[in-house]
Amino acid sequence: MNKKIEVLPDTEALVERALELLLAKIPAAIEQRGIFTIALSGGNTPKPLYEAIAKQDLPWDKIHVFWGDERYVPPTSLESNFNMARQAWLERVNIPAANIHPIPTTQGDPAVSAAQYEQQLQEFFQTAPGEFPALDVILLGMGDDGHTASLFPHTEALKVRDRLITVGNKDGHPRITFTYPFINAARCVIFLVSGANKKPALAQVFAPEGDSDAYPSRLIQPQGELWWLLDAAAGDELKQG
Numbered sequence: 001m002n003k004k005i006e007v008l009p010d011t012e013a014l015v016e017r018a019l020e021l022l023l024a025k026i027p028a029a030i031e032q033r034g035i036f037t038i039a040l041s042g043g044n045t046p047k048p049l050y051e052a053i054a055k056q057d058l059p060w061d062k063i064h065v066f067w068g069d070e071r072y073v074p075p076t077s078l079e080s081n082f083n084m085a086r087q088a089w090l091e092r093v094n095i096p097a098a099n100i101h102p103i104p105t106t107q108g109d110p111a112v113s114a115a116q117y118e119q120q121l122q123e124f125f126q127t128a129p130g131e132f133p134a135l136d137v138i139l140l141g142m143g144d145d146g147h148t149a150s151l152f153p154h155t156e157a158l159k160v161r162d163r164l165i166t167v168g169n170k171d172g173h174p175r176i177t178f179t180y181p182f183i184n185a186a187r188c189v190i191f192l193v194s195g196a197n198k199k200p201a202l203a204q205v206f207a208p209e210g211d212s213d214a215y216p217s218r219l220i221q222p223q224g225e226l227w228w229l230l231d232a233a234a235g236d237e238l239k240q241g
């Protein structure tokens with residue numbers, strides 16, 4: 001596994017580095033495969049990255065946007081990861097509506113929505129059930145409990161290995177999430193982690209041996225590149241790997 005850990009001085013530098021990585025990968029993917037596919041994360045850390053992407057002159061017709069997880073709320077909700085990315089990025093650029101692939105959340109049944117998104121992904125990537133397509137980039141965050149996407153500690157979602165999408169659970173509230181085998185099929189996974197409150201979990205995630213059920217970010221070991229971009233508050237005690 002091609003794992004890289006970079007500790008940046010602050011969140012601004014973290015965002016600049018993430019943008020630099022993306023701007024290198026977008027044209028390379030388009031040259032090789034005709035399109036660039038990316039799955040977004042929610043939370044506060046990636047928002048300035050999305051705002052920075054919106055200022056770029058990119059071939060928007062060749063960029064397809066997915067989401068790694070979503071709260072089971074309407075797409076107009078302030079809690080919606082889709083809504084945040086829409087306001088920060090997608091409504092500011094001339095990207096075709098058909099290139100935006102939000103997770104459905106209005107079916108009334110999270111399991112139905114998860115199955116629907118899985119079918120959408122299979123149709124888009126032309127893969128059969130049980131096959132894991134490779135997105136070019138998956139952006140992830142990490143909570144202070146070690147969760148990533150909506151893969152929370154000691155939840156049933158961590159046991160799902162035969163599907164792309166499953167239902168996560170956060171304190172009794174359903175989420176729709178990529179499964180960890182689907183994340184691990186990616187060509188590149190980029191974690192964006194900021195804040196001193198993440199230090200204890202990072203120590204567990206990076207430990208040579210540990211409990212993936214307690215710290216689900218340990219499960220993320222993609223076939224492609226793995227980047228951990230940390231601000232100094234989160235990563236000042238870590239050495240670059």
